Amino acid sequence: MTPAHRESPAWLWAVAVILCPVYGTTASIVFVFSGTFGTFGNHLVRDVMLIIVSVISALALTYISLLLFTFLRREAHTKGQAADFEWHLLVPCLNEESVVAETVSAARTSFPTAHVWVIDDASHDRTGAIVRGLQDFDNHVHLITRVLPNARTGKGDALNAAYRQVGQFVGDNPHRRQHTIIGVLDADGYLSDNTLELLAGPQAFGDEQTGGVQIEVWMKNRNDKRPRPLNGRWKNLVGKILIHLQDIEFRTANSAMQLLRVKTGTVGMGGNGQFNRLSVLDHLAEGDGEPWGKKLSEDFELGLKILSLGYRTHYTRDAHVSQEALPYFRRLLTQRTRWAQGLLECASLLPRLRRAKVLNVAGLLELHFLMIQAWLSMTNLLVIPILTILAIVDGGTWLWQSTSQLLTLFAAIIFLVLPYAMWGPLYRIRAGAKVGWLNSLGLGLLFLGYVYLTYVFYARAIGRMLTGRNAWAKTKRNADDLRQLDTTPLHIIPTAAPLLDRAVVQQLAVELEGREEYAHELISTFAVIWPKRLANVQLATAAEDRDATWDAVASIRVAADMLGAARLAGTAAHMAQFVEAGDFDKLREALPALEQLGTDTVEEIRRDVVAASEF
Template sequence: MKRLFGIVVAMLYGGSAFALVWSTGMYDGFARDPWLSAASLVVCITAAVSLAYISTLLMVFLTGRSPEPGDPEAFDWHLLVPCRDEESVIAATVSAARSSFPGAHLWIIDDASDDGTASVVRRLMEFDDRIHLISRVRPDARLGKGEALNDAYRTVSARIGDDPEMRRRTVIGVLDADGYLSDNALAAIAGPDAFGDSRVGAVQIEVWMKNRNDMRPLPGRGRIANAFGRYLVRMQDVEFRTTNSAMQLFRVQTGSVGMGGNGQFTRLDALDAVAERFGAPWGRKLSEDYELGLHILELGYRNHYTRAAHVSQEALPYGRRLLTQRTRWAQGIMECASILPALRRSRTVRPLGLLEVNFFMSQPLLMMLNLILLPILIVTAVVRGQFGTFDVGTTASLVAALLAYLILPYAVWGPIYRHIARDERRVRTGVLVGLGMLIYVYATYLYYPRAIGRMLTGRNAWAKTKRNADDVVPVPTAVSDRLLTVPLVDPVVLEDLAGELDQRNDLALEFVAAFAVMWPTRLARISAAIDAEDTVAGRDAAESIRVSATMVGAGRLSLVGSEMTDLVRAGDFEYARRRLQLLSDIGTETVDEFRTNYLAALKGID
């Protein structure tokens, strides 16, 4: 009953917009011109459908329930991370995944990187046998993300073996090279609504922006540039956690959930079925993730989406890069239209789901039609005097209509975001976020025309989006004489540690290995806290570094960690930012010292 009521309200809302626009008299003179009549009808219908769709998403989002978690031990987890020139971010991603999910295997796919991505991974592999490296070499590399994932699928598939039950309970996750899973991710997607249901072949989790609180997303740039960068980053977080999430929750109801490129999880036997039918799980479309989801639906599996867990990724603070990224996504979605005939013939998706998929894929074309037709209709109506005269009442009605149909459907997400993000700032912050979202949403008119233009001209090659960290030039920091007198690693502390563990070198090795693997995560946490100028989080992160370093005898790192604690407590974030490079260098040197001079001894190797 609640769902039916929501649908009726959404239809009435969209229909009222149609009726209001038609009643303005703008179209009265078009009856004599069939082309203008058809154009006006198209604009009215698309506007009404879009408003009905948006209001439906809003009601679905607000009436969602909290799902039950499941037992992650019931599944065998393998996380794939495709990489190409990801030296700046991959260590923290590997560290976060292995620290949060010690039972999962992590497969890093190095797609012929020109930087030190593979070297970073190999150094971590020496401390953790569940970290694996798949190295791709030209000319068989750099053929797209889908081909890299297919290579990893074959490798993992061979490792799992042919046991059908084992393949059914093996889940393959895909993370971006900068992706951090929430600690409850595996439990959430093991729940009864997700992989706890044997009919579910794939699950997508919510996406957050991990740099959403960064006060200076563009280091070295001025205030205006950083303000614009903060706006873009925040809007991407709002977008993914509200409208995009609402769309996926609606798809749960229609049976048409789509897969995203980050935070997608699929049963191995579902990937097997896709590979058997189509030759490989992932295709060569620009949105190979959405393509995979459609193929899984076509084969009769269900896709599921949950907000109970999330994956955090890096938002883009650069307008040009964001435009390029979204143009690529739009083009990739439109490429997937070729799958629709087979999806309809399969009869595995119910009619409402097919309608949703068709509407989603047609949005770029519908927006282009509006972009072309609406100005023509308005100019024609003005020239012909079809608006009539404006009095106070007419003007007030027009303003009310603008608020109700052009502003409210998008601005309302600002206060909702403030609530779900547990933002304790003033209510007006939510209103400002909503108005910012309004501008951000209408910017889609910039990248849809570009996507259509590229498709019409046959262009589908794209350069990889650069990471934000790639633009940061490390600033050398002086090492004080006092710091140089402190050893990187004190062997006496390690001996004492082994003694406390009953001379168990294996336990001491686990302790040191855990410290080494966890180091990039600790560095990422304090960097994020300092970027956000968060005193509490920064103090906790610095203390975590100091305490853990002290326990393993990393004296120099412990001393710098103590210094960072003092800087954060004093609120001197500017100087703390400058000291981050020193902290990073000493942490890396400490881990290298463990690897070079202590790892073999702890393993009992002469």
């Protein structure tokens, strides 16, 4: 095929050429020639360290400036016809019983024509059973069961198993495979309702040179008031801050990086919300045996391999996938160490990209800078403390010796603080986050510390690589903690009412042109949608959003009434009273009862309607 070579816009080069020397000169004045960190020329080792810090600062500030310029230049995407493509969503799962039902339900509710393929990677919980239960009601839900010892060998292997199954399902027709799109969702991922239309547009898969598209990532629990339900007020405050910082990271800084990569032709694929053309995966399989590789960041690895074949990769902010953020530092540390190590492993693909000669100079520079960022971070981690200690030892009370040194120190702080703290206000301005100005400024300053945590992530990642440790460390789900809470149901369930009134179902059939199969289809749809409806109540209650909770509870009550699920409808009516009173503590206590009752109602549908009618 003809390589999808893309020239970078002229303004990108102009900004880089102008700013890099300016930043380099300024950094040299601040760090090398000001005397604040010692007199240049008196100590060779210190001189080298000062030059290194200046060069790293100039490169980092130039890169961040390019991110800022790109992020502020909003370019809307055009929708296409989703019906022009066939859509298959892959959901790799290992012990995901707490979230898989709502994820499958959300995907099938939003995208009725899409197929959802859950890969159960030898889970020891109820993941497989939950998916099989959904299959009873929906023939677009598929389960791929992997069994030990051929399971738990990495996410890439799980996705490759699904690729083979989907390939068999689609068949060998080249045109159909060209127009089949494979998406990858985390087990907690929700796609925005406009996703498939935007992916079908001319900037995405409407261009046949496009091999992969990544959409923006949001944190779905960003409004949770108690993200750490087993802990007290202060730990919950820390959890809320961590969640907001992750939302800032993905919706501003990470999004800006991807938008810049659109210009350089080097967009990377992420583990959640990536979409790839089946025919391109076939092309990869021809050369590599399988599309996805063995690296810890198998998603980013896949994107680089797609680029090496000459296909385009693209990114859009106008569609998004929501996932849960981690309110626990230890879990965040585990997750980000894995990501950092995976990124470092992908450096081995750079020679392949250079040999392919499909990227322009800007693209190659961007990728190489991305790969060396870990080493630059580690260099700063070592050098800056040494320079500071030497300056204090040599200068005594050097900070207060003159106004010029204080000003220089202030300039150095600006160099280290402003490029990262600015993302807090931009989170409010450009990402549309519902935070006030003061909160956005505070979050920006906290984001600075969050960014510097990458030093820890990269240090751990490098340590793991040097010691040969590359096992895939799974991050525990937040929802797993809720199972440790007291789930004693409240006495709000009208036990005298039936779980499912068959007379109502029969009346539905009469109203639907006398066709009982239409009634069966309607109540089966209720069973598929139920996990998403429950999740809507849980998310709204966690956020203590009165309007959203009212709507979510009302949705359950109305649907249950229509189907004759009187016990569920009555429970929802009781919960509506808690919403009206603004009593979210009572609502939280009632959620386990609602969940269990919904499960019982779905089981009743399965027994009395689906099984009885051989539906």
